[in-house]
Amino acid sequence: MGFMLERKDLPDLSLGAAFLGTGGGGDTYIGRLMLERVMEEGRRVEIVHLAEVGDGDYVIPTGMMGAPTCLIEKIPRGDETALSLRRLEAFLGVRATCTMPAEAGGMNSTVPLIVGARLGLPVVDADGMGRAFPNMYQVTFHVHGVPGTPMAITDEHGDTVIVTACDNFKMEWISRGITIRMGGCAHTAEYPMDGPTVRRAAIGGTLGVCLALGKAIREANEQHRDPFDRLVGALRETPYRHGRVLWTGKVVEVYRRTTEGFARGWVQLRDTEGSGETLEVLIQNENLVARVGTRVLCSVPDLVCILDRETAEPITTEALRYGQQVKVIGVAAPPLLRTPEALEVFGPRAFGIDLDFVPLEESEP
Amino acid sequence: MGFMLERKDLPDLSLGAAFLGTGGGGDTYIGRLMLERVMEEGRRVEIVHLAEVGDGDYVIPTGMMGAPTCLIEKIPRGDETALSLRRLEAFLGVRATCTMPAEAGGMNSTVPLIVGARLGLPVVDADGMGRAFPNMYQVTFHVHGVPGTPMAITDEHGDTVIVTACDNFKMEWISRGITIRMGGCAHTAEYPMDGPTVRRAAIGGTLGVCLALGKAIREANEQHRDPFDRLVGALRETPYRHGRVLWTGKVVEVYRRTTEGFARGWVQLRDTEGSGETLEVLIQNENLVARVGTRVLCSVPDLVCILDRETAEPITTEALRYGQQVKVIGVAAPPLLRTPEALEVFGPRAFGIDLDFVPLEESEP
Known part of the structure; x- marks a missing residue:
């Protein structure tokens, strides 16, 4: 069964997501602050395991794209990425039953949690990278033949672009150009998938991995132990x-x-x-x-x-x-x-x- | 009443459109060849006067955007711009009753004629520039407060982007970025308008002006007269x-x-x-x-x-x-x-x- 994310989990989640980000995916501190704020507003974040995604589910991953150097100069307000998901739903004429990260590393681990909390959608504990990668086609969904588009891209002014590309490389090329014009980073909803496709193409359990790795680092520091030994040990228990x-x-x-x-x-x-x-x-x-x-x-x-x-x-x-x-x-x-x-x-x-x-x-x- | 464009009109139209293009708007020779081809296929081009546009009409202007230097290296196949119009219709959930040029100069005078011939839509004898201008907001529609988006942009591979911008300057900025990524020129449908808006915001009669100016140049050359005198004289009869x-x-x-x-x-x-x-x-x-x-x-x-x-x-x-x-x-x-x-x-x-x-x-x- 899934679980509700607690506010006390956020420091570990943020730390673990930064680790899996391998330097990228956006500053997790910003994501953590945004997530704390939506939780303070009384919104809840429900996590479902990948195996629990049903045949009738429809999942729209969400996140931010662009250069992390721009993200730290252009802090999100908080509702932009939810708008991307809604605009993609409107274009597709469907309602998403879940969202999820396309990338488990960096701030993009937390962005879908904020979207889920705002829209009341459960978030699948899975992603398409098991880490962070820079390009939109660098996801397991793409390797499994899933089209990344239609894709919605929004900026902080409410400008919205819907891209329908002939393949995922053109998706990356065109959407990157749009992101540049939107100021170097933008909010996206892409790779819309039905339940069976998600179960087949996603990497499960990456949010759980973030929590475990973050916990290992935090506890080692609290206990004045070597956090690197703990990290290596904790990694052994993960995929x-x-x-x-x-x-x-x-x-x-x-x-x-x-x-x-x-x-x-x-x-x-x-x-x-x-x-x-x-x-x-x-x-x-x-x-x-x-x-x-x-x-x-x-x-x-x-x-x-x-x-x-x-x-x-x-x-x-x-x-x-x-x-x-x-x-x-x-x-x-x-x-x-x-x-x-x-x-x-x-x-x-x-x-x-x-x-x-x-x-x-x-x-x- | 409107009229059917004849194949014999095309050389004059092409010449006059190139004149109003003031160097831009795309090479009219390419547009003329494309238009000749659709006419050879038996399709007809119906022109309606601006005053004939009815309250119940819905007009979607069409054209190409980008650098003319790219256009001459990337000749259109012929059906791309019609796709833009269809994609914008689908997004808006409406059917256009007419198309028209947003710019009367250069190849963009003929592109809507090709779209009209292919889709069986009448073309309004009007535009939003009375000439050619480089930017998407440089149209009388914009001066009259008409939003340029939602806008559809397509390329020769069938990639489609729908832009909904917060204003027409962002429309230009974002769509230009997309056009660059599509190879420097792309096919567009934008400034969707109802009939009363078109009658209020468009410059009427510019296709007719193209025909008249082209005729003046052609006839002067045929008669071994000074074409510049003729042009200046013909301009006096126009707005x-x-x-x-x-x-x-x-x-x-x-x-x-x-x-x-x-x-x-x-x-x-x-x-x-x-x-x-x-x-x-x-x-x-x-x-x-x-x-x-x-x-x-x-x-x-x-x-x-x-x-x-x-x-x-x-x-x-x-x-x-x-x-x-x-x-x-x-x-x-x-x-x-x-x-x-x-x-x-x-x-x-x-x-x-x-x-x-x-x-x-x-x-x-």
């Missing part, structure tokens, strides 16, 4: 199974530009444990690849998470700055993201990075 | 009333870039009649301002038309090139474009050009 500290170092250089609707760039982390080597992490909204020279330590779809060295608090790519003391954790992606078909969509080459994907478990420790 | 040859010269420099979804730049015309001075014409899709140094000879919304020096064949901005021998004609805009409210939308400052509008009649000959 991710495998996580490992890849690097301990200091941010010595950040190159970041908001371009073509994305935050792109790289960060360099000087090793502070003796070797003096420099780890470079390539960024497109999210951390994509961690490498030392030509040696790849971790690459998409596996997760590259940059965390505060003491507290294991995740650092988003837009918040990276010189001097931060960090640890980098690599996490194995869920198996659904590592099939040959999935790697075409989620692997390094899908981002224009000329590397083969090497599973974290097989890279040198 | 434009006043036209004058401003310059005779040779193209000595063209600067043209396709940027932000527009063809922007300028052309320099060296006087070949003795003075040796250089006329500069500023361009945003259309010719906007003709000046010699700081002396303005003609400025928007008045028409700056660059024509072949011998045949008076209009030269579109994308076809300008070094060495062309040309004459430039200035034409007074219809009074509806010269009111103080209209000048805010159509005057030089609306294009970022720091000049007051000076009516052609008042500029030094």
